Amino acid sequence: AQRVTQPEKLLSVFKGAPVELKCNYSYSGSPELFWYVQYSRQRLQLLLRHISRESIKGFTADLNKGETSFHLKKPFAQEEDSAMYYCALTRGKGSYIPTFGRGTSLIVHP
Amino acid sequence: DTGVSQNPRHKITKRGQNVTFRCDPISEHNRLYWYRQTLGQGPEFLTYFQNEAQLEKSRLLSDRFSAERPKGSFSTLEIQRTEQGDSAMYLCASSFGPETQYFGPGTRLLVL
Numbered sequence: 001a002q003r004v005t006q007p008e009k010l011l012s013v014f015k016g017a018p019v020e021l022k023c024n025y026s027y028s029g030s031p032e033l034f035w036y037v038q039y040s041r042q043r044l045q046l047l048l049r050h051i052s053r054e055s056i057k058g059f060t061a062d063l064n065k066g067e068t069s070f071h072l073k074k075p076f077a078q079e080e081d082s083a084m085y086y087c088a089l090t091r092g093k094g095s096y097i098p099t100f101g102r103g104t105s106l107i108v109h110p
Numbered sequence: 111d112t113g114v115s116q117n118p119r120h121k122i123t124k125r126g127q128n129v130t131f132r133c134d135p136i137s138e139h140n141r142l143y144w145y146r147q148t149l150g151q152g153p154e155f156l157t158y159f160q161n162e163a164q165l166e167k168s169r170l171l172s173d174r175f176s177a178e179r180p181k182g183s184f185s186t187l188e189i190q191r192t193e194q195g196d197s198a199m200y201l202c203a204s205s206f207g208p209e210t211q212y213f214g215p216g217t218r219l220l221v222l
Binding site: 004009043044045046086088096097098099100101102103 | 113114141143150151152153154155158166201205208210211212213214215216
């Protein structure tokens, strides 16, 4: 069975500081990895997916199969980045059911 | 279309009662998903539909839970004989095929 681990429940940084939200996964196949975000009083929404290899709102994430990690990074945090971030995995090959981590709350102080 | 909608947004019930939640997906989306989220955890998959067919169910979905999507549009999730452990946020999402899932605001259930 697949598992997603987000070791930090809370990450607190100051505006302008670099941010790295950690995500490790366990799955024996070739998964697809995602980051979802939930801003205060808003719905859960997709932030980015590893197959797109894109940067969204300044965030990037690289899939490291050797370390089974998919950490989310941003070089300069902004106050509006404060939110709950969830890492998720699907089994790939047409599986659409994500397994989510427990989430990391990011707080960016002014 | 304002996105996925869920009703009610909040439900308080007594243990042993039945509850039913409704999800209206984005109109052109053929897939609809149900998740449960408890405090401090990420969403957990319960079941999903493609059109009116229920294609996959999690082992989390005990026989007290039933979901339907009779005409391939809205869906209902019913919990019979509720237990305190059923207290959670119930999320619905929809997608067009394997594309991005769009989530609703959720229904928060409290079982007393």
